[in-house]
Each structure stands twice: as structure tokens, then as C-alpha cells.
Amino acid sequence: MEYEAVIGLEVHVQLLTESKMFCGCSTKFGAEPNTQACPVCLGFPGVLPVLNKRAVEFAIRMALAVEGEIQPFCVFARKSYFYPDLPKGYQISQYELPLCLGGYIEIETDGGKKRVGITRIHLEEDAGKLVHEEAYVEAGTSLFDGNRCGVPLLEIVSEPDIRSPKEAHDYLVRLRQLVMYLGICDGNMEEGSIRCDANVSIRPKGSKELGTKTEVKNMNSFRNVQRALEAEISRQIKILEAGGKIEQETLLWDPEREVVEPMRSKEFAHDYRYFPDPDLVPLYIEKEWIEKVRSELPELPWRRKERFVAELGLPEYDSEVLTSEREIADYFEDVVAFGVPPKAASNWVMGEVLRVLKEEHIGMEAFRERIGPDRLAGLIKLVQAGTISGSIAKKVFEEMRTDPSSPKEIVEKKGLAQISDEAELSRIVEEVLSEHPQEVERYRAGKVQLLGFFVGQVMKKTRGKANPKLVNQLIRDKLG
Numbered sequence: 001m002e003y004e005a006v007i008g009l010e011v012h013v014q015l016l017t018e019s020k021m022f023c024g025c026s027t028k029f030g031a032e033p034n035t036q037a038c039p040v041c042l043g044f045p046g047v048l049p050v051l052n053k054r055a056v057e058f059a060i061r062m063a064l065a066v067e068g069e070i071q072p073f074c075v076f077a078r079k080s081y082f083y084p085d086l087p088k089g090y091q092i093s094q095y096e097l098p099l100c101l102g103g104y105i106e107i108e109t110d111g112g113k114k115r116v117g118i119t120r121i122h123l124e125e126d127a128g129k130l131v132h133e134e135a136y137v138e139a140g141t142s143l144f145d146g147n148r149c150g151v152p153l154l155e156i157v158s159e160p161d162i163r164s165p166k167e168a169h170d171y172l173v174r175l176r177q178l179v180m181y182l183g184i185c186d187g188n189m190e191e192g193s194i195r196c197d198a199n200v201s202i203r204p205k206g207s208k209e210l211g212t213k214t215e216v217k218n219m220n221s222f223r224n225v226q227r228a229l230e231a232e233i234s235r236q237i238k239i240l241e242a243g244g245k246i247e248q249e250t251l252l253w254d255p256e257r258e259v260v261e262p263m264r265s266k267e268f269a270h271d272y273r274y275f276p277d278p279d280l281v282p283l284y285i286e287k288e289w290i291e292k293v294r295s296e297l298p299e300l301p302w303r304r305k306e307r308f309v310a311e312l313g314l315p316e317y318d319s320e321v322l323t324s325e326r327e328i329a330d331y332f333e334d335v336v337a338f339g340v341p342p343k344a345a346s347n348w349v350m351g352e353v354l355r356v357l358k359e360e361h362i363g364m365e366a367f368r369e370r371i372g373p374d375r376l377a378g379l380i381k382l383v384q385a386g387t388i389s390g391s392i393a394k395k396v397f398e399e400m401r402t403d404p405s406s407p408k409e410i411v412e413k414k415g416l417a418q419i420s421d422e423a424e425l426s427r428i429v430e431e432v433l434s435e436h437p438q439e440v441e442r443y444r445a446g447k448v449q450l451l452g453f454f455v456g457q458v459m460k461k462t463r464g465k466a467n468p469k470l471v472n473q474l475i476r477d478k479l480g
């Protein structure tokens with residue numbers, strides 16, 4: 001029998017607010033444990049939470065970007081559970097009345113564009129963190145860090161519209177791209193800024209009914225989500241093939257051993273006893289506010305991609321790469337604004353610039369401070385004017401990484417300007433030909449591939465500065 005996978009994702013996105021969801025504590029990552037925690041986020045008796053307006057604004061941005069319906073009225077609820085990383089004994093979330101219902105995220109599949117429906121988007125707070133250090137574990141205890149308690153999260157729940165682990169991966173990539181464009185999340189996977197629970201079931205291909213699902217919890221890498229789903233789907237198929245039944249359960253992915261394993265179920269079989277948090281008033285979101293946020297939304301990545309193709313004439317591939325991050329697209333457009341042809345700018349940004357970002361593990365902002373769009377544009381213009389060749393330009397670019405002078409100054413300082421003086425080049429070509437009489441003979445006997453060899457020799461003598469077009473021409477002329 002052929003099976004089809006049905007997948008729905010629950011994604012937690014950590015919002016880029018400066019302070020926590022209901023108190024003034026900082027959300028900055030990496031601080032000393034328990035230095036960013038107060039009675040409110042630790043849930044001391046008698047404290048009163050106060051909602052962070054910026055967190056709501058970020059949620060509105062997301063809701064608008066996925067064309068969801070922002071609810072005029074939503075309520076915070078207490079989700080009760082007992083676990084040592086949650087000193088309050090409950091998490092403040094939204095349950096029956098979330099901030100946003102509906103919407104979609106579009107992904108590209110082999111069969112064309114596909115919309116993955118969004119079920120709901122709601123705000124909630126994060127729990128703290130347990131630290132299991134060896135010495136303490138041996139002594140039978142663990143450490144608690146409250147810095148993450150109360151950090152604002154946006155939970156985005158998808159419809160079970162996803163049909164393969166690859167689609168799940170691509171959906172997550174789109175989602176990350178979007179929240180980064182919107183400026184509501186730093187997208188830092190290592191720091192857990194985006195975490196995903198993956199729900200999956202299988203059914204006979206063509207069937208309309210949903211099978212029993214399992215849930216793989218809390219993964220913070222998209223690769224892991226994809227691989228965990230692949231493993232879980234084959235596990236489910238094996239069970240059904242053997243005539244067994246899928247148990248609804250919660251699983252954990254072990255990336256080292258590449259297997260999913262059941263969580264100890266008693267510990268996580270919750271009765272959350274949701275009820276409206278009596279300390280928080282219902283949230284009414286006014287139309288005017290929504291419209292203001294809408295008017296401030298940036299151009300969304302997929303629109304920008306289409307514009308790069310339609311207006312700048314870039315290939316689809318270039319547009320996709322350049323719009324993958326807002327800062328990259330901004331930088332590219334700034335280079336073009338200095339009068340550089342878009343395709344030339346694209347080649348440089350996709351090639352050299354992205355290579356430097358990768359090599360140095362830096363973001364576009366840091367790069368921009370070193371080589372601003374004006375300087376890169378200047379360099380490209382030198383190539384276009386024939387002052388330097390493409391390969392010399394790469395050398396100049398390397399210099400620019402540490403030398404703040406203009407590309408022109410660097411070319412002059414280092415004597416890198418292209419040699420286009422025919423008399424001079426002619427002399428060098430003669431020299432090369434007389435040094436290689438055997439090759440000249442073979443060339444004349446028909447081995448014309450040797451042209452490249454001669455050009456290479458001229459380049460060697462001129463340290464790459466000879467005008468390649470002219471050199472080619474001269475050699476051909478001289479060899480008849």
C-alpha cells in the first residue's frame with residue numbers, strides 16, 4: 001500500500017522585545033543565570049503582570065503578513081502544569097480566544113506554489129531553563145535559571161496541510177525568513193529563537209480521513225525536523241504494515257542516534273486546566289492600531305523577490321538568494337542605486353559578499369560597515385569601465401576588506417590598473433611566443449587550445465593586469 005504523510009507544525013518564535021512579556025526584566029540572551037528575573041516572572045504570590053505592548057504589536061505584524069484575521073478581542077489564559085522550570089506552576093498563554101485565526105504561508109513545491117494554512121497565532125510566555133551540570137546531577141539535583149521565564153513567544157500553529165518532511169522544512173525556512181523580515185525575531189537557531197513541535201500521521205494515499213498523530217517535541221533545527229519526520233513516518237508505516245496501531249504519543253528526537261523515542265508519558269500527560277487569567281484584562285485591539293501597523297510593514301520577501309525579477313530583470317535564482325534576508329536585499333538595492341547594472345551587483349553580492357559573511361560569521365550590518373554599498377559600486381564600475389579586469393577586481397575586493405580607501409585609490413596604490421596599451425602588450429606577447437617555440441609550432445599545426453596557455457603566460461608576466469580581450473586578439477594575430 002502507498003501511504004501519504006500528514007503534517008502540522010506548532011512553531012514557537014521568540015519575540016525581539018527588549019523586556020519580557022509581563023515585567024520589565026531584560027530578554028537579552030546569555031546573561032548570568034538568574035540575573036534577569038524578578039518576582040513577577042518568577043510568579044511570587046501577589047504580583048501583577050502588565051502586558052508588553054510591543055509584543056502585541058509584533059503579533060499583529062505577523063498576523064497581517066500571513067493575512068490572518070486579527071481578533072477584536074482576545075484573552076490570556078493560565079495553562080497549569082507542574083514542572084521545575086516553571087516556578088509559577090502555570091504558563092500564561094492564549095487558549096480559546098487567541099489573537100489571530102487563519103492565514104497562510106506559501107511554499108514552493110515541485111508541483112508549484114502551495115499554501116499551508118495557519119490555524120491560529122497566539123502570544124504566550126516562555127518557561128525557565130534547567131541546567132544539568134555533571135557535579136550536580138551526581139548529587140541528585142539540577143540547577144534552575146529563571147532568565148527565560150516570561151520571555152515573549154509567538155506560537156504559530158499550522159493546519160495539517162503539509163505532506164512531506166521536505167515541505168515541513170521549506171515551510172520553516174519561509175517562516176523564519178518572514179519573522180526576520182518583520183523584525184520580530186532574530187531567527188537565531190542556536191539560541192533557540194525558533195523551536196518546533198512536529199505533528200505527523202500517515203494514511204493510505206487518496207484517503208481523506210486523518211490517521212492518529214504523534215508529536216515530536218521541541219526541535220531547534222530545521223534539518224532535525226526534517227530528519228525526525230522521515231524517521232517517524234517510516235516507523236509509523238512499519239507499524240501499520242505489521243498490522244499494528246499507531247498510539248497517540250509524544251516523542252523526542254535523538255539527533256545523534258537518529259531515532260525518535262517516547263517521552264515518559266506520565267510526566268507529560270497534562271490536564272492543563274486552562275482558565276482566563278484573572279490578573280489580566282481582556283485585550284481589545286483597535287482598528288486604528290492595526291492600520292498603523294499595516295502601514296509600517298516592510299515589503300514582504302516573496303513580493304520583493306517578484307519585483308527583483310520583474311523590475312530588475314534578475315533570474316529567479318538570484319532573486320531568491322538576494323531576498324533570503326532583508327539586510328542582504330537592502331544592501332544589494334543600495335549598490336544598484338549607485339548606478340550599477342542589477343545583474344553585475346547581484347553577481348558580486350551573491351558571490352564575494354556572501355562568501356565573506358560566511359567566512360567571518362558576520363551579519364550584513366557588520367559587513368556594510370567595512371565595505372559600504374558605495375565602495376562596492378565603485379569597484380564594479382571600475383570593471384565596467386575596463387580599468388581593471390574581473391580577476392583583478394577580486395584582488396581589490398580582498399584589499400577593501402581591510403583597507404578603507406576607495407577602490408580607485410587601491411588600484412592606484414597597488415599598481416593594479418589594467419594594461420590596455422597595445423604596444424606594451426604586443427611586446428610581452430612577442431616575448432612569450434619566443435620563449436615557447438615548441439608550443440607555437442604545435443599551435444600552428446592545429447592545436448588551437450594552446451591559446452589559453454599563451455594567454456596564461458602573458459597574465460603571469462603582467463601579474464594578471466593585461467587586458468584579456470586584447471591579449472587574445474594579439475596572440476591570434478601574431479600566430480596567424
Ligand code: ADP
Nearest residue numbers: 006007008009158159160199200201210211213
Ligand atoms: P493537540 O491538541 O494534540 O495539540 P491540535 O488539534 O491542537 O492537537 O493540533 C496540533 C497540530 O497538529 C496542528 O498543527 C495540527 O495541524 C496538527 N494535526 C492535527 N491532527 C493531525 C493529524 N491527524 N495528523 C497530522 N497532524 C495533525
Ligand code: MG
Nearest residue numbers: 010197199215
Ligand atoms: Mg500540541
Ligand code: ZN
Nearest residue numbers: 023025038041
Ligand atoms: Zn521579571
